[in-house]
Amino acid sequence: MKKTLCAGFAFFLIIQTSAQTDIANLKEKSRIAADKIEPKSIEWRRALHEHPELGNREVNTAKLIAAHLRKLGLEVKEGVAKTGVVGILRGGKPGPCIGLRADMDALPIVEKANISFASKVKSNYNGQEVGVMHACGHDTHVAMLMSVAEILSAMKNDLKGTVKFIFQPAEEGPPEGEEGGAPLMVKQGVMEDPKVDVIFGLHIESNIEVGQIQYKPGAFMASSDWFHIVVKGKGSHGSQPWLGVDPIEISAQIIGGLQTIVSRQSELTKAPVVITVGKINAGVRSNIIPEECVMDGTIRTLDSKMQQDVWARIKQTVTNIAEAGGATATVDIETKTLVTYNTPELVKKMIPSLQSAAGVNNVTEREWVTGAEDFSYYGTRAPSFFFYLGGMPKGNDPKKAPPHHTAEFFVDEAGMKTGIKAFCHLVIDYMNMK
Numbered sequence: 488m489k490k491t492l493c494a495g496f497a498f499f500l501i502i503q504t505s506a507q508t509d510i511a512n513l514k515e516k517s518r519i520a521a522d523k524i525e526p527k528s529i530e531w532r533r534a535l536h537e538h539p540e541l542g543n544r545e546v547n548t549a550k551l552i553a554a555h556l557r558k559l560g561l562e563v564k565e566g567v568a569k570t571g572v573v574g575i576l577r578g579g580k581p582g583p584c585i586g587l588r589a590d591m592d593a594l595p596i597v598e599k600a601n602i603s604f605a606s607k608v609k610s611n612y613n614g615q616e617v618g619v620m621h622a623c624g625h626d627t628h629v630a631m632l633m634s635v636a637e638i639l640s641a642m643k644n645d646l647k648g649t650v651k652f653i654f655q656p657a658e659e660g661p662p663e664g665e666e667g668g669a670p671l672m673v674k675q676g677v678m679e680d681p682k683v684d685v686i687f688g689l690h691i692e693s694n695i696e697v698g699q700i701q702y703k704p705g706a707f708m709a710s711s712d713w714f715h716i717v718v719k720g721k722g723s724h725g726s727q728p729w730l731g732v733d734p735i736e737i738s739a740q741i742i743g744g745l746q747t748i749v750s751r752q753s754e755l756t757k758a759p760v761v762i763t764v765g766k767i768n769a770g771v772r773s774n775i776i777p778e779e780c781v782m783d784g785t786i787r788t789l790d791s792k793m794q795q796d797v798w799a800r801i802k803q804t805v806t807n808i809a810e811a812g813g814a815t816a817t818v819d820i821e822t823k824t825l826v827t828y829n830t831p832e833l834v835k836k837m838i839p840s841l842q843s844a845a846g847v848n849n850v851t852e853r854e855w856v857t858g859a860e861d862f863s864y865y866g867t868r869a870p871s872f873f874f875y876l877g878g879m880p881k882g883n884d885p886k887k888a889p890p891h892h893t894a895e896f897f898v899d900e901a902g903m904k905t906g907i908k909a910f911c912h913l914v915i916d917y918m919n920m921k
Contacts, residue, residue: 510919513645514843517911520638521904528907529900532630533604539593539619539626541610542657543569543667548591548629552654555633559640561652568671569661574652575681576640582648582918586678586686586869587910588862589625589632590658596620599894613663622896624691624878629654631689631903635910647918649681658861660823669861678868685833686871687913688862689906691878694885697902699877700845700909701853704834706758707873708827709787710794711859712820716741716782716805720814725774734780735769737812741782742767744804752800753793760797761787761857787857789826825863830870837872840916844908858891876909878902 531551540548549570556563556574564573570591597618598606608619636652653672661667666674678686695701718738723731745762753760762784769780786801788794802818809816841850853875862873878898879888889895 506919509645510915513642513915514912516642517638517915518908520641521634521907521911524634524637524907525904528630528634528903531633532626532900532903535626535629536621537604537606539606539608539621540591541595541612541619541662542592542659543661543665544610545570545591545656549654549656552591552629552633556636556652559636561636561640567677568656568675569665569667570656571672571677572654573677574636574654576636576643576646576650576652578646578648578650578918579644580647582646583684584649584651584681585914585917586651586653586683586865587632587635587914588653588655588686588688588865589628590655591625591629592657592659593619593621593625594623594659594892596622596892596894598622600889600897602897620894620896622893623659623891624693624896624898625658627691627878627898627900627903627906628689631906631910634903634907635914638907638911639914646914650914651677651681651683653677653686669864673864673868678865683865683869685917686865686869687837687910688860688865688871688873689876689909690860690873691876691898691902691906693878693891693896693898694888695875695877696879696883696885697877697881697899698845698849698905700841700850700874700905702829702834702838702841702850702872702874703853703855704829704831706789706826706855707829708855708860708863709759709761709789709857710826710863711823712786712788712794712798713823714784714786714801714821715819716784716816718780718782718809718814718816720776720778720780720812722778723776725776728776731776732813733776734778734814735776737809737814737816738767738769738780738782740812741805741808741816744808745801748797748800748804753797758789758793759787759855759857760793761785762797762801786820787859789855789857791826824859824861825867827860827863827873828866829872829874830866833870833872836920837913837917840912841874841909844912845905872913874909876902876906
């Protein structure tokens with residue numbers, strides 16, 4: 488009996504060791520392939536950077552992606568959520584369906600970065616002529632995921648499961664009056680047929696050093712709510728304010744009052760809150776008190792209960808201050824993105840995959856971020872893990888790095904190879920988990 492048990496245990500160890508060797512071999516192949524494909528990945532990125540397209544208008548970007556995926560032999564769906572592209576790679580063995588996502592859209596910004604492939608593109612955005620620039624790194628995301636598709640396609644027979652490559656338009660938000668982005672992708676069934684069991688995403692960062700990966704379990708990035716406030720007073724001559732009700736002065740009080748919600752009413756030790764008025768419009772002439780003042784802004788929260796509490800406090804603050812000044816006010820709040828939530832159990836399982844791709848000391852946990860990401864919508868349908876990838880040249884000061892969404896935005900292409908390896912390792916490891 489003991490001999491039978493020992494023999495069985497020995498056989499189990501042999502099988503387990505063999506499986507671990509197979510996984511290690513696949514990951515080594517992916518590392519070699521990532522080195523080899525890097526020049527092509529950089530070439531794709533530069534072409535995309537020089538010819539950026541705004542959200543829901545990524546027509547040529549989508550054509551480039553679809554042609555590449557078809558060349559690899561993938562099943563390809565185009566026109567998903569306006570201009571999105573989905574590629575499906577079915578492995579040679581049964582297993583889970585893993586989603587990998589890259590966003591495609593650029594921003595309405597005139598580029599000032601001193602690079603040979605800088606954008607000179609002009610376009611129309613909400614009725615205005617604007618410059619167009621990849622000022623958030625989405626061009627690198629597309630190039631990395633195209634590279635991952637090529638690497639994993641070459642391993643098709645050894646893959647246990649399916650990989651769904653999701654190239655998403657309009658992450659920065661669709662044009663006014665249109666649907667778009669991750670909410671529309673989910674609405675149109677991107678997480679189904681085949682059903683996605685788990686999804687991974689990344690974002691390159693201009694202030695994190697190349698080779699580094701940063702993550703946070705649980706709430707990682709904030710929800711983004713946009714508010715629209717209209718204060719209605721009574722017009723008057725600028726020399727006789729007592730004959731009117733000044734909506735500009737009342738709006739100034741409201742702006743101050745909104746900040747007390749953050750500084751005096753929110754439990755900031757629980758989670759951060761940000762309220763920003765980013766746009767204010769009133770009046771046509773310096774000596775006329777107008778009848779109306781309009782304000783637009785954003786709210787960032789990382790806790791759903793705090794989010795609802797902040798909404799209620801904003802409405803109360805705005806209406807009470809307006810009423811005290813003899814005016815009236817309306818508040819409309821719209822959710823743009825949810826909290827980007829990293830499933831803690833999934834994060835714990837997959838950290839070794841990121842460490843094998845970037846090095847143990849290069850993968851670190853960070854604090855939450857008040858920026859927002861519509862990747863959050865995929866997390867409502869499957870366990871999800873979103874992480875940051877370094878794109879700052881080695882040795883640079885993070886505080887001096889050009890921020891995202893600015894004309895000087897810059898990322899070092901050397902960071903892309905780490906992202907390619909990270910995606911490959913996540914897929915290989917997750918497919919082989921019991």
